[in-house]
Amino acid sequence: MRAATSHDPRMNQHDAIITGIGIVSSLGEGPEAHLSALTAPQPRPVLDTERFVPYTVHPLPEIDWGSQIAKRGDLRQMEAWQRLGTYAAGLALDDAGLKGDEALSATMDMIVAAGGGERDVAVDGDILEASLQRNDRGVLINEKLTTELRPTLFLAQLSNLLAGNISIVHKVTGSSRTFMGEEGAGVSAIETAVARIHAGQSSHLLVGAAFNTEHPDHLLGYEVGGALHRDAWAPVWSRGGMHGGGVVTGSGAAFLVIESRAHATGRGRAGYAAVGKVASGRARRGSEDLAMAIGAMIDALGGSALPVMSGASGAHSATAAEKTSLDGRGLQSVRGFSTLTGHLKEAQFPFAVALAAIAVRHGATLAPFDPAFDAPVQVQDGVLVTTVGSRRYEGAAVVSAA
Amino acid sequence: MRSMTDSFGRPIVVVTGIGIVTSLGVGKDENWAALTAGKSGIHPITRFPTDHLNTRISGMVDFLASSGRSASALTHEMAELAGREATGQAGIGGDFGGPLFLAAPPVELGWNQRFDLYRRGSADQQGYARLLAAAHAVPGEVYEDDTQFGAVVDRLADTFGTRGLPITTSTACASGATAIQLGVEAIRRGESDRALAIGADGSATAEALIRFALLSALSTQNDPPQKASKPFSKDRDGFVLAEGSAALVLESLEAATARGATILGVMRGCGEKADDFHRTRSKPDGSPAIAAVRAALADAGMAEDEIDYVNAHGTSTPENDKMEHLSLSTVFGERIRSIPVSSNKSMIGHTLSAAGAIEAAISLMTMREGVIPPTINYDNPDPAIDLDVVPNVRRERAVASVLSNSFGFGGQNACLVMTREPV
16 A cells, blocks of 8 residues: 655644535534534434435435525526535635635635536436337437437536536636546545645635435446445444445535635634645555555554544445454544445545534534444544545545644 | 756656657657648547537547547546556656546446446336446446546556556546646645656547537538638637547656656646636636636746747637637737747647647647647638637747647636746
């Protein structure tokens, strides 16, 4: 395993401080809702077991889109994934006190981890059904797509158009970069954001991701690899041996405003927490021991005595490897938040960092919700955050008091 | 002794290896010969039927093993070919030992795969329910790579022995430039002495073509194909969808010098600025593109009058070429009329995610060879665009510095400034 770590955390002007959080999941929206869900006596997941049978998903809560996306014309240009991301980005900017600050938005850098948007289920269904009766499938595609596709749907599907919509709706225009690649893209987005702050290449950034699982094509992406859990719902650490691949997905988003300490204090913001080291890796899972690779990453971060906010996906081998690695270091204060939110794909790592930052700021006592880790977790001044991709790529970070 | 840092005290980043694949061929020699001869790679589409389509031409790469197999397979093959050429030229064998940045198109399960899954499905199910059930029944990873955005770069990381978690970036038609920028920034941060930046795009499927056609972005001047892409011409009517790849080995000047590598050019500055005006159209005053050019110059520590040549984004769409002219004339003033500005897309079409990398590679060769590839098909100049587009025939001229522009849907604007010599 080759772990790359960014700079050491130093109490200096280039520390990366989280000053705004915009999160949405089946648990609700915003830091408060998530803090209360995680500290409730018995945190409970919100599940939809019917709409996508045999798959269970964690659905989006009711959202008042217009509160962050004021123009109906903008809303019409987006499907659920882009709406969700643009909405969460707006929450983060609001939370950081930057919403509508034209000058700081115009110099704000942006990194979005993205998959793709929603396909037209009806058009796809038509073509697939017709394909059973015809041999000229190439002509069929042309015939149907040229007449039935809504022209602007393409823009709702393009990966970089979540960032594009954030620029249009929230006027964040310093720069705009989109990373692709499932959980790893979320890791790289945070890692790059933090590295740029640490190196003085950026003073303030918006970074995050969204995932809408409530679309069959977005489930298909998992199921071609056999990744989805197909059994009765169970907590993320307890799906080994059950039917299916172990992943239960959720819709959700996490955007963070991260600033250099100098920039944050310059405008009087204390922030939630600091993101110190970020580690990332690409274990060759076919030939390497993933548990050792994850362990090396945790060791490189010095995260061995901290509570853990784990992004474990439930995917059998990756989740077992992470469990082995945590157990091997005596790390028993673990919260596998996918039990409550479902797996958020590109948003998994940003979401984990956001939860950690909220917990650190409030010194929260996180209630147990999982028999694998059944003791309350008292968060003090630091949290280790992990995300081990269900299929590939790993990341971890230490989030500590600002 | 030569300084190893720039005027900002950052490590100078140089290029020590270049690889290119376009519809004109594999490798920089073949491409350079064709590009300087004014040859077009645009040809009729044969990969899929063109019934019902208004656009029947493209710059697809049709001569590789995975051509037409799937978008991700072809993207991977072209990325690997370009990467091998670049690392080979740089003289880096074995493990590359630095990070990998790939500009690549978003992936989707292709229609052939969807048809196949559907056929395997159960007759009592329809639509996505049937696809999902069939997908579950197909063992292993038969289709997985076509749905996983991180899969292509994972295999490339294995092939080249790059370090760490590789990044795949998509900033639409600016992606290639963004991949290079990410590499430059990593070296400047001191994370690595070298980085491999690749842009590759093999996603010219029927659906991709139809999507762009529905946005009225494509040329429909099908006959003759090689005349369709005509940047800056009055009768330009859209871009020509194309495929290709390019790879650059980026290194700190210090590391390159220490190992005695040949320096092919300097990646002097990168600039970007997002547009908040519209999903496909630029702000009418051109201010974001102008800001991106100025940011690249500022990052390079150079003034406007130090640019010898502009490798234009030059897509041949009515909108882009007009706005690019507006931005360039705003930044460079009167002098823009005497700066050569040419568009490689006149010959290779618009290679989308790969374009920024391919055009950076060609820009570096332009400086090295002292030859500017022309803008071909410039038979009917747009009088509103008063530029020296290096019309139709290459120009021999010493070029010490280049500005390369990349602009894309979603308000993406990224510019690179390259120089021949480290200063």
